[in-house]
Amino acid sequence: MFVILALIFTLIFGFIGSFIVKRKKRYEKRIEKYLTKQDRNQGSSEDEEEGKEAKKPLEQLIIRLGRVFAGKKIANKWKEKLAQANMDIKAEHFIAKRMIYALFAGLFAFAINMTAMMIFFALIGYLLPVIQVNRKIKKRLSISETQLPQALGTMSSAMKSGFSFLQAMQLVGREMDDPIGTEFNRVIRQINLGTSMEDAFGQLLDRLPNQDMELMVNAVLVQRTTGGNLTEILEMMQETIRERVRFREELKSLTAQGRMSAIIISMLPVAIGLFLAFIDPEYFTPLLNHPVGWAMIGFGIISGLFGWFVIQKIVTIEV
DSSP states (O other): OHHHHHHHHHHHHHHHHHHHHHHHHHHHHHHHSSSOHHHHHHHHHHHHHHHHHTTHHHHHHHHHTTTTTTOOOOHHHHHHHHHTTTTOHHHHHHHHHHHHHHHHHHHHHTTTOOOOHHHHHHHHHHHHHHHHHHHHHHHHHHHHHHHHHHHHHHHHHHHHHOHHHHHHHHHHHHHSSTHHHHHHHHHHHHHHHHOOHHHHHHHHHSSOOOOHHHHHHHHHHHHHHHHOHHHHHHHHHHHHHHHHHHHHHHHHHHHHHHHHHHHHHOOOHHHHHHHHHHHHHTTHHHHHHSSHHHHHHHHHHHHHHHHHHHHHHHHHOOO
């Protein structure tokens, strides 16, 4: 029972912390709109000086441990993942943070006299950052799917008004939020710095591996070589992608019952365990004080997660 409670509290505090950081960044982004360029440069220089002076020991440990993984193949792999999640952290520092989380989780298990579960706790600490990254990637891709039809409509209208294709992309990057606005601005900067349009769009697809985005990129690149009315192409793609998004939303509503069943079935054993522990605290004493009980708890958690993943695979339909 202590294992389950520790897992629940770890997840709760992790989500609360990510929510607070996300809200703080959103407020800072709003304030930046009203700052002059000089104020921004001054604030960033002051933040850098304060950061150098007030680095915490944990941050120093992450930086030093991250040097071991700098330039390694595993760091290059996570560099692409972190770019997809738009996380402002180096890949080697992210790997070091995973190892430190695993160490702290294992020490926490040791502190509560659960030495047999130290490996399990360490595994949870090692995987939590990965879950956070995958969650951010999934969220960005979901937002980009809904933003793309609007972006194509804006670009089509701008090109009818006399804008070039790159000027229309720049307009979308200035007017729309992340991820479409951020990624379009990045593409414009790369092209202005001398990167070819093919390479810039290829890197865009690496950061946003979206089927609809790939459809748009291929259409634009083909139009550059064969010619044609790009405005009409953008309008047709807008209608096609809008229908695909509408169909996905309908599938989500039809599979909502299955996804809710997965959540209920996964949380039901935890809720029943907490209820029984509240009624009779001594009920789970044999289970928590014997290695066989720890193994049963671990097997129950693994089987519950396996069932949850199976249900998710069943209710997930690719369009």
